[in-house]
Amino acid sequence: MSGQRVDAARNRKRVLEAAAHEHARHGSALGMQDVARRAGVGIGTVYRHFPSRQALIEAIATPFFERGLALARSVQADAPESERFAIYVRGFAQALAATGVYGQCRWDAPAAEPVRVELRALIGEFVEAGRSGGALRPDFTPEDAFALLWTVAALVEATSGADPAIWQRHIELVLDSLRGGPPRTLRASPNDRAQWDAFVNARKDAAERDPADPGRAA
Amino acid sequence: MSGQRVDAARNRKRVLEAAAHEHARHGSALGMQDVARRAGVGIGTVYRHFPSRQALIEAIATPFFERGLALARSVQADAPESERFAIYVRGFAQALAATGVYGQCRWDAPAAEPVRVELRALIGEFVEAGRSGGALRPDFTPEDAFALLWTVAALVEATSGADPAIWQRHIELVLDSLRGGPPRTLRASPNDRAQWDAFVNARKDAAERDPADPGRAA
Amino acid sequence: MSGQRVDAARNRKRVLEAAAHEHARHGSALGMQDVARRAGVGIGTVYRHFPSRQALIEAIATPFFERGLALARSVQADAPESERFAIYVRGFAQALAATGVYGQCRWDAPAAEPVRVELRALIGEFVEAGRSGGALRPDFTPEDAFALLWTVAALVEATSGADPAIWQRHIELVLDSLRGGPPRTLRASPNDRAQWDAFVNARKDAAERDPADPGRAA
């Protein structure tokens, strides 16, 4: 009816975008009907491309991982060795805040396996270089980096809607501290009370707007 | 099931505990039926104490906040000034890992208002004392502390089921780094690859066991 | 607890009144809990006096029938023979509008049996006297009277909340017509359009206020 052969791939992409949007709002509780509506296709089309809700949710993760990997590659290609880790963390957070997709899209998804492997290798290099260059304390491991990314992701996901300065400050504070030396002046302004009040209120508002899934993250 | 009129308060508590348990596993998608079953009461009893699913979920937060506050008070009472912040963070994470309740139970809940206020005052004192005593870098603010607690909570929630050593290591690493001086040897063993493999596998297993809500957090 | 022996009869009466009130609003869909609350007693007390919801509903009818019978007796005692039927119909409608109880309280309730018998006898006399006195056409039977009372009840129940003039006019119109002679000037003002608009709006408002039981009666 709407151009038969024209472009199945186009539809697939639209569904994926719609799903990412819904996922950002409702987490894994996203509704298939809502995804279809937002994508402007019938529910059946969603199921043609993704055989189940679970498959769709997992599929959302793929572009997320690919962006993460692409970011790591470009950091490796372009950034000075000792700063790569910091730049990657900042870029990771930035991408997260921009796309809003995280939630259930996790490193444990089967599809993420190869990405995870390559990413670990790259991050391993960043960490090694950071330690050598004095940007990271000597006992910092790649696994510490994963833990850090996880916490950063959670904070970004929670606060980006209210005041991005919160996570920006946090990242600078932690990165600077992880050097292991005396504190430097940070690149981001200090975290203050007003920001947190804004944060709490933003979440309260969101909960009122959508009582079905009252607050993601945390 | 379970005698009648035994004690309304007792039943209320059992429902709350059951709800906390379910919430830890399924997040806000917890089922009322499941809560009732686990509490050993009829579904009607759940509704007698909490008029709706939403009300129950909000109610879960209260003991969580109270524990947090109680912890802060006892830390203030018993711990040496300069170590209070570190002890509080450790205790907070410990409690989280033990009770598993977090998720939707957030600082923005209306019921949390008074707790939030008092808690902020206490944490403000911890931070001040920490800075004076050299346990925290001079530019660390109470709001930085909140951000840190948030990230810690996310990490604990995600990893406590797999290997608590992950979050323990992370906390020690960050606390030590936040001193601002040269790194010390940490109280927790380094974060290594095996731990993360265990983590990823644990999450994968959980997702297979319960495809409905495949993995909380992150 | 609230005065043990004091007065069970008092409680029974309060429950009955509360039930009548709830019944007037919600018909047979009245809630036991609501009745108990309005009566100011525990739900158990309601069940002590009336073993089931059905029994309570049937019990509501009794005072209704008794009032009807009392009215008939007093009409027989005090009113001029030929006007008894008209006076009874007017009084019946008046009582209905005042108490609001009708709905499920029906002539077929077992408890109503003896009342029904006596009432039929009295109304039979009223009808007979009315025919003799020229107030009712010769072919009007006691059963016609019952049918008429039924229709009057339905109209009163429907319109008394909006404009009682509607049923008053209707009664006068029909009573006058049933004489069988040329029309006389009626005791009530004519039924006009504004009254019906008020009626329709009143019902619409009620339906919005209480969507649970949107409008009793036909």
Add this chain to the structure above:
Amino acid sequence: MSGQRVDAARNRKRVLEAAAHEHARHGSALGMQDVARRAGVGIGTVYRHFPSRQALIEAIATPFFERGLALARSVQADAPESERFAIYVRGFAQALAATGVYGQCRWDAPAAEPVRVELRALIGEFVEAGRSGGALRPDFTPEDAFALLWTVAALVEATSGADPAIWQRHIELVLDSLRGGPPRTLRASPNDRAQWDAFVNARKDAAERDPADPGRAA
């Protein structure tokens, strides 16, 4: 059950018919499950066409009103002027007895607005013609007609299950009386005691069969 996509409109109609049937028996307490079963569709299909129980109940009214309007039009087209009112009342009652739908389907439903307006115009004409032709007393108004129809509806609803002769007799009696002249011999046999006993018993039986909603109307 019942093929798929057969025809959405067909299913909608079947649901509506089933709902009308259930409504005739149980009033506004009709069960959605029962409606679905009777319509031979899944419960989800009922909800696809009518988003809530309330919406379904309101929808039942539409065909009812449309039938009423269609009847009025055909009466206007085919019947002799002075008899139109009487014919309409009889047809109205007949339709009511046949379809059984009334109860919550009321003139105050928003959807009924346009029908109500046109119907009032038509009935206004019938009344006017009836007065001119001597079939109605001169002071009879269109609003009196509405009141009369309401009472007729209540009586039909209550008695059609037992003995239709009751409402038939009542209608003839009232229509004849409303002429304002000397009584004529009625087209329907007189209302007698046996009919009322049958009526009371029928209601008693119904109440026993279905204690949930013991007796509609009245």
Add this chain to the structure above:
DNA sequence: CATGAATGAGTTTTCATTCAT
């Protein structure tokens, strides 16, 4: 390929009734 009507299992919520205190 796309569509969206149909399905029904599953979930939330209500409420008449029971019974320990």
Add this chain to the structure above:
DNA sequence: GATGAATGAAAACTCATTCAT
């Protein structure tokens, strides 16, 4: 006798998934 907490069957409603068109 009175109370109200407890119960669970029943009803309303949701939504992932299927499949005829």
